[in-house]
Amino acid sequence: MQVNGQALRPLRELPGGERIEVIDQRSLPHRLHMRPLGSPREVFVAIREMWVRGAPLIGAVAAYGLAMQARRDAADDAMRNTAHFLKGARPTAVNLAWALDRLLAEVLPRPVPARAEAAWAAAAALAEEDVAVNAAIGRHGLALIEAIAARKQERGDSGPVNVLTHCNAGWLATVDWGTATSPIYQAHAAGLPVHVWVDETRPRNQGASLTAWELGQAGVPHTVIADNAGGHLMQHGRVDLCFVGCDRVAANGDACNKIGTYLKALAARDNGVPFYVCMPTSTLDLSLPEGVHGIPIEERSGREVTHISGRTAAGEVVELQLTPDGSAAANPGFDVTPARLVTALITERGLVAAEEVALRALMETRR
Numbered sequence: 215m216q217v218n219g220q221a222l223r224p225l226r227e228l229p230g231g232e233r234i235e236v237i238d239q240r241s242l243p244h245r246l247h248m249r250p251l252g253s254p255r256e257v258f259v260a261i262r263e264m265w266v267r268g269a270p271l272i273g274a275v276a277a278y279g280l281a282m283q284a285r286r287d288a289a290d291d292a293m294r295n296t297a298h299f300l301k302g303a304r305p306t307a308v309n310l311a312w313a314l315d316r317l318l319a320e321v322l323p324r325p326v327p328a329r330a331e332a333a334w335a336a337a338a339a340l341a342e343e344d345v346a347v348n349a350a351i352g353r354h355g356l357a358l359i360e361a362i363a364a365r366k367q368e369r370g371d372s373g374p375v376n377v378l379t380h381c382n383a384g385w386l387a388t389v390d391w392g393t394a395t396s397p398i399y400q401a402h403a404a405g406l407p408v409h410v411w412v413d414e415t416r417p418r419n420q421g422a423s424l425t426a427w428e429l430g431q432a433g434v435p436h437t438v439i440a441d442n443a444g445g446h447l448m449q450h451g452r453v454d455l456c457f458v459g460c461d462r463v464a465a466n467g468d469a470c471n472k473i474g475t476y477l478k479a480l481a482a483r484d485n486g487v488p489f490y491v492c493m494p495t496s497t498l499d500l501s502l503p504e505g506v507h508g509i510p511i512e513e514r515s516g517r518e519v520t521h522i523s524g525r526t527a528a529g530e531v532v533e534l535q536l537t538p539d540g541s542a543a544a545n546p547g548f549d550v551t552p553a554r555l556v557t558a559l560i561t562e563r564g565l566v567a568a569e570e571v572a573l574r575a576l577m578e579t580r581r
């Protein structure tokens with residue numbers, strides 16, 4: 215996507231074919247800071263400490279981390295151990311393991327001397343594929359926005375299509391386009407009036423700091439809301455549909471995403487608002503029969519709850535304590551929206567019901 219008139223991705227290769235550069239997302243929206251990564255250990259830290267985050271992006275960055283290992287020592291044990299190490303960086307998003315397993319499957323059948331080049335090419339192909347997948351999700355989601363816009367016009371409602379989104383499932387969370395934001399960017403580019411309610415997404419505020427920044431860069435009208443505001447807006451007819459991303463979807467269609475997504479799905483169901491989960495098929499985990507108890511939920515530091523950071527009027531980024539000294543804080547990073555609350559999953563292959571039979575059938579169809 216464009217930032218200050220220039221094409222930018224959260225991940226790009228550096229010349230020489232040995233290192234990549236990523237946007238350090240901890241600095242946004244206050245500073246756009248790029249960081250080079252040149253070893254599996256640096257990649258591990260970048261994922262664990264959330265310089266890079268978002269399910270598809272951590273998969274793509276991890277794939278490059280394994281390719282960096284192949285440049286050092288591409289023997290079977292070294293490759294398998296590094297993949298295992300990188301998988302441990304974060305537990306919830308299945309794209310991490312998916313990307314690493316795909317790279318191993320691509321590289322290990324080859325002779326050791328050929329592996330480094332093959333691994334780097336496989337990581338690059340995986341990243342490019344993510345762009346195409348997200349563009350396709352956008353086209354399928356665009357049709358939903360178009361249908362709502364047409365219905366509004368028939369009713370004489372000249373207002374925009376109001377989309378609510380949670381967390382950041384934008385281009386910063388992928389290699390480009392985003393998943394939940396892809397239909398929005400495509401609608402905006404097509405000249406459809408669209409407005410986005412952006413959940414702030416406590417405690418790390420990926421909505422307020424990342425999604426709002428992205429939408430602002432693209433000129434998409436948006437309004438940041440407190441996480442607790444969505445239900446009220448839905449009750450008053452001010453949300454036409456919800457688009458959210460996901461970190462892992464179980465075989466039965468239960469969808470895991472950033473903490474707070476489940477509450478939005480409940481409010482959407484109570485108010486008849488369609489609730490769509492945008493899912494690259496790389497995020498589907500058919501090995502898990504159900505998600506509510508089956509998907510591992512990352513527990514993060516309570517400090518993310520007790521403290522908040524922001525920019526002062528003088529431009530200094532500071533961290534402030536919100537809670538009394540001594541109060542305990544719990545910080546589950548994700549929750550699971552039961553399949554029954556999901557209107558449909560939007561995949562690169564089209565819309566699919568959040569049901570096991572439909573999901574298995576989808577995966578059996580050719581791309």
Ligand code: MRU
Pocket residue numbers: 267268269270307380381382383384387388392393394420458459460461471472547
């Ligand atoms: O903890 P994060 O910021 O990595 O969580 C990200 C999300 O929950 C996103 O919504 C999800 O990964 C989908 S990204 C297209």
